[in-house]
Amino acid sequence: MNSDSSPSSRASSPDMDAMFLREHLPSHHFHHLHPSSSSGGGGGGGGGNNKLKLKKQVTEEEMYQLRLKINGRERKRMHDLNLAMDGLREVMPYAHGPSVRKLSKIATLLLARNYILMLNSSLDEMKRLVGEIYGGQHSAFHCGGGGAAAHPGGSPPAQLGSGFQHWAGLPCPCAICQVPLTGEAKDAMK
DNA sequence: TAGGCCATCTGGTCCT
DNA sequence: AGGACCAGATGGCCTA
Numbered sequence: 001m002n003s004d005s006s007p008s009s010r011a012s013s014p015d016m017d018a019m020f021l022r023e024h025l026p027s028h029h030f031h032h033l034h035p036s037s038s039s040g041g042g043g044g045g046g047g048g049n050n051k052l053k054l055k056k057q058v059t060e061e062e063m064y065q066l067r068l069k070i071n072g073r074e075r076k077r078m079h080d081l082n083l084a085m086d087g088l089r090e091v092m093p094y095a096h097g098p099s100v101r102k103l104s105k106i107a108t109l110l111l112a113r114n115y116i117l118m119l120n121s122s123l124d125e126m127k128r129l130v131g132e133i134y135g136g137q138h139s140a141f142h143c144g145g146g147g148a149a150a151h152p153g154g155s156p157p158a159q160l161g162s163g164f165q166h167w168a169g170l171p172c173p174c175a176i177c178q179v180p181l182t183g184e185a186k187d188a189m190k
Numbered sequence: 191t192a193g194g195c196c197a198t199c200t201g202g203t204c205c206t
Numbered sequence: 207a208g209g210a211c212c213a214g215a216t217g218g219c220c221t222a
Contacts, residue, residue, distance in 0.1 A: 067199090067200085070199090070209090071199060071200085073209075074200085075197080076209095077197065077210075077211080078197070078198080079197095082196095082197095104194080104195060104196090105195080106195090123200080161202085169191075
């Protein structure tokens with residue numbers, strides 16, 4: 001199927017709203033939307049007040065325009081949501097390509113969740129390994145290394161050794177930084 | 191043809 | 207008041 005929201009397959013342009021409504025909307029939908037429909041057929045209700053009738057017509061026309069406006073907004077919102085979904089698909093680890101069917105929305109979300117969980121476990125494993133490897137040599141490369149600013153009391157060094165990259169918000173995996181926090185430190189983290 | 195997926199409309203609710 | 211968000215309903219398209 002490839003549910004690619006190609007514009008050609010569906011009426012998605014806001015400009016097409018009115019035309020779409022008139023031509024494609026099922027009568028039970030369109031009936032209460034279009035101003036002319038609510039006059040209930042027949043001949044305009046005999047002997048009515050013209051001013052009142054005109055005012056009612058304008059109001060219904062305004063309601064109709066408002067409906068179109070609201071529909072357009074909702075359509076745009078859903079298109080934006082779909083764009084975000086496409087962006088998510090692009091970074092998901094599955095085979096992309098014209099010959100490959102696009103992931104459905106639910107599949108995209110479930111895959112994304114699993115992917116994040118997998119990345120988290122990989123990160124934990126990596127931190128554990130780095131801690132094992134460098135745990136005994138902490139002071140040599142970490143807090144004192146190369147004239148870089150000392151870690152405690154300041155921002156962490158940009159790198160651990162040559163390979164480990166500190167990321168903002170992630171705890172340093174090394175043994176020293178893993179010591180229990182003091183009450184003061186805990187307060188600082190709040 | 192049934193079922194899955196999707197776009198759209200619509201009314202309700204919440205927020206600014 | 208107007209906009210954003212949400213969920214239900216509906217109908218179209220596609221595939222097994």
